[in-house]
Amino acid sequence: RKEVEQDPGPFNVPEGATVAFNCTYSNSASQSFFWYRQDCRKEPKLLMSVYSSGNEDGRFTAQLNRASQYISLLIRDSKLSDSATYLCVVKPNFNKFYFGSGTKLNVKP
Amino acid sequence: DGGITQSPKYLFRKEGQNVTLSCEQNLNHDAMYWYRQDPGQGLRLIYYSQIVNDFQKGDIAEGYSVSREKKESFPLTVTSAQKNPTAFYLCATQNARTSGRNEQFFGPGTRLTVL
Numbered sequence: 001r002k003e004v005e006q007d008p009g010p011f012n013v014p015e016g017a018t019v020a021f022n023c024t025y026s027n028s029a030s031q032s033f034f035w036y037r038q039d040c041r042k043e044p045k046l047l048m049s050v051y052s053s054g055n056e057d058g059r060f061t062a063q064l065n066r067a068s069q070y071i072s073l074l075i076r077d078s079k080l081s082d083s084a085t086y087l088c089v090v091k092p093n094f095n096k097f098y099f100g101s102g103t104k105l106n107v108k109p
Numbered sequence: 110d111g112g113i114t115q116s117p118k119y120l121f122r123k124e125g126q127n128v129t130l131s132c133e134q135n136l137n138h139d140a141m142y143w144y145r146q147d148p149g150q151g152l153r154l155i156y157y158s159q160i161v162n163d164f165q166k167g168d169i170a171e172g173y174s175v176s177r178e179k180k181e182s183f184p185l186t187v188t189s190a191q192k193n194p195t196a197f198y199l200c201a202t203q204n205a206r207t208s209g210r211n212e213q214f215f216g217p218g219t220r221l222t223v224l
Contacts (some may be wrong), residue, residue, distance in 0.1 A: 007150070034212055041198055043215040044152070087151065089213075095140055095159055095203070095215060096167070101151040 001026050004087045004090050006100035014108050021103045025072045032091035033064055034087030035073050035089045038102065044087055047073075055092045113216035115200050120221045122187075122194070130185045130219045132200030134153055140203040142181035142213065143167075143175065145196040152199060184185065187221065194224045 007021045013019045014103055017088035025033075048055065050062040050071050063073040071090075088100040113134045122128045122157040132141065140159045146151040154167030171223075172191025177183050187194045197220050201213040 004151070032211065041197075041220075044220050045215070049212060091211075094131050095157065096154060097142075099144075099151040099153075101149065 003027060003064045003098035004088055006088050006103050008101060008103060008104050010104040013078055014109060015078055015080060018076045019078060020024065020072055021086055022070050022072050022075045023100050026071060029094045030058045030092045031076040033071050033090040035062060036089055038086040038087055039084050058080040080107050080109065083107045113200060113202055113214060113215040115219050117219060120219055122223050124223055125187050125189045127186055130198055132183045132216055133181055135181060136202055138202035138204045142201040143185045144199045146199060147196050185192050194221055196221060
């Protein structure tokens with residue numbers, strides 16, 4: 001079983017739509033969680049960390065559900081510039097990070 | 110400017126040749142990592158280092174070697190023993206000393222193609 005699993009998509013949504021991605025992880029002892037954004041042929045860039053109580057950054061909201069071992073990312077009022085691949089990242093209680101294969105988002109005009 | 114640099118951006122290699130990918134950082138981060146990414150796949154860990162003169166194998170270390178002689182530098186050598194080396198190689202750092210978020214930061218990557 002993979003450490004981190006994501007729906008590869010693509011999610012095709014119109015501008016202004018709300019879209020949500022989920023990601024499941026297998027190691028119940030995982031301590032840190034992140035969402036990264038990766039544009040085509042570029043390096044991943046941190047979008048936001050995911051805290052136990054959930055957190056929001058502008059149009060982006062991240063949630064953690066430890067009981068069901070998943071994290072989610074909600075994007076409100078989608079922009080064309082949100083088109084990218086979103087990587088779910090989980091860090092167990094040592095210095096390794098596990099990456100999902102990414103969920104591709106296409107925002108259409 | 111603070112950051113992570115990787116060179117070269119594109120690299121072409123003939124089969125049977127060893128190549129070395131450079132990764133340099135001036136963020137004063139202790140931990141450094143090498144990943145490879147294949148099309149449509151997630152990042153897979155090759156090697157990582159938490160301190161100078163020490164490094165550990167990741168999940169796919171076969172056919173690769175690294176060194177960590179300086180805090181700022183973590184070069185990766187792709188040897189001829191690596192069967193499928195064509196991939197996008199990403200170097201990352203982490204400020205392992207701070208508590209809290211301790212996220213990774215990535216360099217711009219090197220795209221290696223074996224001809």
